[in-house]
Amino acid sequence: MVGRALVAGVDSSTQSAKVELRELDSGLLVDRTSAPHTHSRWEPPVSEQDPATWWEALSACFAQLTDADRANVVAVSVAGQQHGLVLVGEDGEALRPAKLWNDTTSAPQARDLVARHGREQWARRCGSVPLASFTIAKLAWVLKHEPELADQIAQVMLPHDWLTWRLTGAHVTDRGDASGTGWFDPAANEAAPDLLGLAVGDPNGWLPRLPRVLEPDQAAGPITPQAAAALGLGDSVVVGPGTGDNMGAALGLGLKPGDTVISLGTSGTAYSVFTTPTSDPTGAVAGFADAAGGYLPLVCTLNATRVTDTVARWLGVDAAELAALALAAPENATAPVLVPYFDGERTPDLPDATGVLAALRNDTTREELALAAHDGVLCGLFDGLDALRSAGVESSGRLHLIGGGARSVAYRVRAAVLHSEPIMVPDDDETVALGAAVQAAAVASGRHPTDVAADWPLGQGTLVEPPPGIDGGVIRARYAEQQRRAFPSSSE
Numbered sequence: 118m119v120g121r122a123l124v125a126g127v128d129s130s131t132q133s134a135k136v137e138l139r140e141l142d143s144g145l146l147v148d149r150t151s152a153p154h155t156h157s158r159w160e161p162p163v164s165e166q167d168p169a170t171w172w173e174a175l176s177a178c179f180a181q182l183t184d185a186d187r188a189n190v191v192a193v194s195v196a197g198q199q200h201g202l203v204l205v206g207e208d209g210e211a212l213r214p215a216k217l218w219n220d221t222t223s224a225p226q227a228r229d230l231v232a233r234h235g236r237e238q239w240a241r242r243c244g245s246v247p248l249a250s251f252t253i254a255k256l257a258w259v260l261k262h263e264p265e266l267a268d269q270i271a272q273v274m275l276p277h278d279w280l281t282w283r284l285t286g287a288h289v290t291d292r293g294d295a296s297g298t299g300w301f302d303p304a305a306n307e308a309a310p311d312l313l314g315l316a317v318g319d320p321n322g323w324l325p326r327l328p329r330v331l332e333p334d335q336a337a338g339p340i341t342p343q344a345a346a347a348l349g350l351g352d353s354v355v356v357g358p359g360t361g362d363n364m365g366a367a368l369g370l371g372l373k374p375g376d377t378v379i380s381l382g383t384s385g386t387a388y389s390v391f392t393t394p395t396s397d398p399t400g401a402v403a404g405f406a407d408a409a410g411g412y413l414p415l416v417c418t419l420n421a422t423r424v425t426d427t428v429a430r431w432l433g434v435d436a437a438e439l440a441a442l443a444l445a446a447p448e449n450a451t452a453p454v455l456v457p458y459f460d461g462e463r464t465p466d467l468p469d470a471t472g473v474l475a476a477l478r479n480d481t482t483r484e485e486l487a488l489a490a491h492d493g494v495l496c497g498l499f500d501g502l503d504a505l506r507s508a509g510v511e512s513s514g515r516l517h518l519i520g521g522g523a524r525s526v527a528y529r530v531r532a533a534v535l536h537s538e539p540i541m542v543p544d545d546d547e548t549v550a551l552g553a554a555v556q557a558a559a560v561a562s563g564r565h566p567t568d569v570a571a572d573w574p575l576g577q578g579t580l581v582e583p584p585p586g587i588d589g590g591v592i593r594a595r596y597a598e599q600q601r602r603a604f605p606s607s608s609e
Contacts, residue, residue, distance in 0.1 A: 123147060123189045124561055126554025128547060129197040129280055130362060131217060131383045134174035137550040138186055141558050144573030148186060152177035161460045162221040165214035168203055168279050179348040187349045192561035194357030196365025196553040197277030199297045202255040205272040212266050216255040219419055221461050224249040224468035226257035230315050240396040242312055244303050244404025249468050253299030257316040273326045277359040284356045285338040290328040293364035296406040303406035304394040331358035333410050336560040357556040362549045363388060363415055364408040366519060368566055369552030371575030375514030379498045381522025385421035387501030388413055389510050401464055401504040408556060409567045414510050416464050416501030421494050422522040424457040428490040432483055439487045440527035446484035448587055453477050453485055454599040455493035464501060465607035473603040491527045496596035499535050516540045519548050533583040535593060543578035
């Protein structure tokens with residue numbers, strides 16, 4: 118290797134792969150590439166992808182880097198979309214398309230799992246009450262609807278596990294992503310055979326099929342010669358344990374306890390880092406682990422930027438034009454309200470719901486519809502922040518707005534309005550890949566990820582002030598009223 122040592126952080130999301138190349142010592146951004154995931158089936162309630170598309174996109178990302186930069190890469194780590202289910206046979210091939218987090222076909226299995234064990238028991242044992250999105254429900258769905266696969270399954274993986282396996286040949290995961298499966302106890306830091314058994318029957322034959330859980334600073338292993346050749350990397354590259362996308366973003370932001378995050382991507386999330394495990398029997402808050410040895414209590418909604426993309430299509434505009442329409446709308450106590458459950462919803466648990474547009478009038482304008490779309494998405498996530506507080510999670514720090522939606526000036530301004538305080542929009546809008554790069558630097562240098570994060574310039578950004586004279590509480594109250602009217606069972 119000649120020149121500066123570099124690390125590569127990978128964000129393998131629902132829609133694409135992104136790679137950030139950064140200097141090992143300073144965290145300075147060197148290059149950034151992306152490539153789409155093309156082999157997908159998104160026909161709600163079904164959402165599936167061929168895992169091969171993740172490797173194809175990752176390879177395309179590395180192909181866009183210069184030969185010199187690839188030669189200087191010393192470590193790689195992958196942060197991937199949570200909850201997905203990848204089933205691999207003895208021959209190393211995926212047995213079926215991966216079921217993704219937003220596939221809600223497993224809603225009946227999730228309800229059955231909860232009914233058989235009880236909400237309080239689930240929350241106590243794994244920090245979360247499983248929903249259709251959780252991996253354990255998806256595994257139960259496969260065993261019910263495709264039982265012929267049961268004896269063919271050699272390895273059970275999450276999406277980031279599969280990419281780490283392709284890079285190293287090691288069947289491993291990390292505690293952050295494992296905590297979203299429904300069969301891992303983040304407080305005890307171990308698999309929970311009794312929970313796994315609720316989905317598979319006798320768990321003893323299934324435990325060896327699960328990945329080994331690595332520590333936050335533990336490498337998955339060296340890259341294989343085959344993977345190194347495919348990506349144009351050297352044979353001495355080390356690969357980090359990887360993690361889930363939300364855990365990667367928290368690491369990339371350098372979050373401290375008390376800081377909170379709203380992330381606007383295909384899905385929406387609201388979360389915070391915390392020093393102790395959480396347990397919410399209502400199921401609103403998932404008591405995840407993070408990628409640094411702590412915890413990441415999180416609320417997830419299915420409907421985020423896809424909602425505003427859809428409304429933009431209805432109005433015949435693009436995202437930027439929709440944002441401009443929203444900001445041109447007057448504050449109006451009789452304006453329409455959108456409850457945006459277009460693809461069902463995860464929080465509240467309404468997998469069969471559809472969206473509701475209320476308070477329409479003959480004089481309703483395009484501007485008001487655009488504003489209702491942005492506010493509807495955000496109100497659901499601010500409800501998530503309320504749920505975190507109800508679960509005992511401290512929120513005295515700064516609110517960060519991240520994800521693709523954070524690039525929208527309308528989402529920025531309306532988030533500040535609803536928060537009634539300034540919000541922070543980070544300068545680096547690829548926080549998932551950045552967190553993966555922090556993890557790669559940790560395994561390359563033999564340090565803990567939090568020590569690397571402390572040395573890198575993380576969390577810098579722009580403060581967005583709420584415009585004067587707008588009461589965000591009134592907007593949220595109108596949303597809550599329409600949500601209760603449309604879905605009374607969700608507030609019981």
